[in-house]
Amino acid sequence: MNRGARSGLFAVAALGMAALLGWAFAAAPAFGAPSHPYGDLAVQTALAGRATANAIASVTFDQRGLDTMGEEFILFAAVLGASVLLRREPDEFADPDDDEGARDRPSPGPSPEMIHLAGYLVLPVVVVVGIYVIAHGHLTPGGGFQGGIVLATALHLLYIAGDYPALRRLRPQRVFEISEASAAAGYVVLGLVGLAVSGAFLYNLLPYGTLGQLASAGTVPLLNVAVGLEVGSAMVLLLAEFLEQTLILRRRPGGGSNGARA
C-alpha cells in the first residue's frame, strides 16, 4: 500500500472515530454532573449492606471481586513474561564484581554517606506505611495493590542505603517466587471457599462487623493481604530481573553471537 492510500485509509478511520466519539460524548452526562446512578448504588451497598468504609475497596474486592482477580493474574502473567524474556542466556555470565554502572556515574556525588543515612532512616518508615496501606485498605484510600508496591519500594531502599550485593543477599528470589505464586493462589482459594459455602464464587462469607472498625468488611481485608503479597513479590521479582540484567549479567567475550542476534 503506498503512502497516499495509507493516508486516505487513516483519514476515513479517524473521521469515523471522531464522529462516533462526538456522538457518544454528546449524550454523556456533563463533567462533574451530580447524577451518578451506579456510583450512588455502589456506595450505598458498600456502607449500609457491607460495612466497608472505603467504597472503592467494596467495589474492587466484594461487589466486583472477580474483575480484581483477573487484574491480579494480568500482573502475574506480565511478570512471568518479563522473567522469561530477561532470563540468563547461555552466553551470559554473572559478574557481581564488575560495577559496569560506575562508569555512567561521573562522580560518587557530594556526600554518599548522607544518601546512605537517608536510605536507612526512610526504610523502616516506608515499611510501616506499606503495611498500613494494605491493612487499612477497606477503611481508607489504598489497599493491596498500592501497599504492595510501597513494600517492594522499601526493599529497594537497601540498594540506595547500602549497595547492590546487600540488596541481593536480602532478596532470595526463590522465596519471592513462592510468595507471589501462593498469594495469587490464595485469592482463588478464598473465592473457591465462598463457592463451596454459598454456591457463589468469591462470596463474602465472613461477618461484616461494624462500619469503620479494623475488623470489618468480611473477606475484603484478607483479599487485600493476598493482593498486597502478590503485587509486592511480583514487583520485587520484576525489578530483580531488570537489576540483574543491568548490574550483574555480562555477555561472555568471544561468545561469537555479539550483534549477530538482535
Next chain:
Amino acid sequence: MSVLISVVLLLTAVAGTGVVMTREPVHQAMVLSVLGLVLAILFVVLAAPDVGLSQLVVGAAVLPLMVLLALAKIRAQERR
C-alpha cells in the same frame, strides 16, 4: 469546573507534551516521572485518591525506574 481542576488539567497537558517533545531517553524518563506525579495530583483533585496512590507508585516511581534500567543495560552493551 473549578479553577483547581482547570490548572491541574493544564499541567497534565503541558507535562504530557513535554514527554513527547523530549528526545533524549534518560531525560524523557525523568519528564515521564513528572507526568506521573501530575496525573496522581489530577486523580486526587478529581476525588479518586485510590487511583491517585496507584498512579503515584507506578507512574512516578516504578515505570521511569524500569525505563532507566533498560537504558543502562543497552548502553553498557553498546560500549562493548
